[in-house]
Amino acid sequence: MASLTVADLVVMRQLSCTPLAGDSGLDHRLVWAHVCELPDPWNWVGADELLMTTGMCIPKSAADQRDLVRHLHERGTAGIAIGDDQQAPPLHDEMFAEANRLGYPILSVGHSTPFSAIGRTVAVAAQSEQIIRIARLSKLYEATRSAALGEATLLDQISRELGFEVHVVDVEVHSEVLARRTRLPRDVVTAVVDEVGDRLDRLPTRLPVVRDERLVATTFPLPTHRKCMLVAEGPDEVELDAFVLLHSQSLVAIEVERLTRERERTDAAEEQLMRQIVDGALGFDAAEPLLEQLGLAHQQWAVLCFAVTQLPFARTVIGDLTISKMTMSTGEESYLLVADRDFDEVVSALRPTIPAIGVSARTTAITRLGDALRQARWALHAARADGSSLAEYSSAAPLFLPRTLSEAHFAARAILGDLIDYDAENQSQLVETLDAYLSLDRSWTETADQLLIHRQTLGYRLKKIEALTGRSTKSSADISSFWNALVAYRISRGS
Structure with a gap:
């Protein structure tokens, strides 16, 4: 009985299966019988399988019943057997007409016949299957x-x-x-x-x-x-x-x-290696064989910098691309080191999701990793400052920002020196207040909420900033100077 059909169930009188419609499809073969009461049973029953239901999965309207038959037919199921125990809603002529048109069998099963009996019958016949x-x-x-x-x-x-x-x-x-x-x-x-x-x-x-x-x-x-x-x-x-x-x-x-867990362990090991190189805890001679294992030794590479919140996404996507890398995070930034050969593919994968990316200059010297991180962070601030999605550290940088740590320190002191000294002497937060105020587009309400101070206190601090610096927080020229100085100050501090 390996080629059991729907018609075979009908002729087995002990199973009490009566055709209601779709007689031309009774020759459909059966390989399994499956009970399902979910509203989308076609997603749970496979080809050549009989759907058995008490009627709970059958919709009430004529149009929905017609669609049910069509979905089950498209799925390749052998037919539907509905228990005759008054659980099903009234079956409409439209449902029977669709079944007849498609040659899709609809059976009624007597209430004295358990579905398990039909299931066993089909299972025994389909044993070879x-x-x-x-x-x-x-x-x-x-x-x-x-x-x-x-x-x-x-x-x-x-x-x-x-x-x-x-x-x-x-x-x-x-x-x-x-x-x-x-x-x-x-x-x-x-x-x-x-x-x-x-x-x-x-x-x-x-x-x-x-x-x-x-x-x-x-x-x-x-x-x-x-x-x-x-x-x-x-x-x-x-x-x-x-x-x-x-x-x-x-x-x-x-x-x-398994692969996800393995990558998590690899990411942690790579971050530890990158930190040890940056901190000087691991010399180049000791790091070189480890870099060779990663496929990053004797390669020209660059460092990408972006928000720390984007690091899990970057690790996942670059891991899926099976590209050699090292990653780490510090403060509010994260860093990704990739070989120059993979640079374009990596950037193409990250840019649609990461709004701002800074890129260091290319180098082959792993001893310059610390410099590369600072360059990438610098470029990230430049990207955020002019609203671009990608900025590369280079001698042609368009934002007139300082290009070395000593220049950054000098630029920050030239504009913010009095504020920095005043904060140090009085344990105040004038530089932090100015940074928040400009970062939040000079919104008094948002700045006060972020700093957890009253608007009146914010007003006092802004007046103090103007008095100490001799610059206005309303002048476009002065605001530009403040902003560039704050960018230089962040980088000079390594933040």
Whole structure:
């Protein structure tokens, strides 16, 4: 009975299955019978499977019942068996007409017949099918073992076993997660992200991805901490056995979680190495073999600087690109060291999300890492000052800012010297007040709230600043001088 059909259930009188519509589809073969009461059962039942329901998943309106039949037919299910126990709403003629048009069987199951009896009947008949499934599942687990041994990537192996190309996309950071010999086209990744939209908290169970009115992929969620979808690439909807799909999702999810934990450990080790080099705790001779392991020794490189809040995103995206790097954070800034060969790819990946990035001058001397960090931080302040998304430290910097620490110190003292000295002598906060006031676009309310002071106190401090410096907080020229001096002061202090 390996080729059991819907008609076979009907002729087994003990099962009390009566056709209500779709008689022309009674020859559909059955491989499984599955109970589902969710409002979207077509997402939970696979091809050649019989949906069994007490009627709770059946909508009330005629139009919705017609759509239910259409969705189940498009999914490739064998038919629907509805329990005759008055749980279902009234079934409309429109539902039966659609079933007859599509040749989609609708059965009524007598209330004395438990669904388990139908399930066992189908399971016994489909035993040979189950053996095939188990064999395929064994191959998938073997694929995982082989991938761990480096014979091929896990996704390459699974793609070969399933018969179509699969990828993993993080729809939160818009990147492809696990390495493959070939990557998804960028427009397909974008299409997957767009289709998911704002459903990150509850990823769709099954989601066709359409681009320019053309199906480009079918996606399934992964049970991972990262918001990942398993993407089956191709112009046809993927009809994947639910049993095999479930285990494929589990296998890939395990690999994603393992890789995530491994990267976290690597990020921590790289940060420790970078700090030791900057602090001088690790000499160049000791650092060189470690840099060689990272693929960063004897390379021209640059340091990128951006807000510390963006560091987790940067680590995730650069990790997904499998690009050699070192990262660290200090204060409100974070730093990313990459080889010059990877610079363009890294910047292209970061710029859409990170609003301002500063870039140091290129060098091959790791002994100049500390200088590179200061240059990158300097360039970041320049980018923020003129509203650009990327600024590179160079002799052609357009903002007339000082280019060395000694020049920065001199520029800051020339404008803010009296305020700095007054704060030191009186334990006041005039420089901090001026910085907050200009950073918040001279908003009295926001500045007072940030500094936790009264507006009257803010007014007193601003008058004191004007008296000590001889400059006005209302003059555009003086405001420009104040701002550039504050940028130089931040960098000269290493903040």
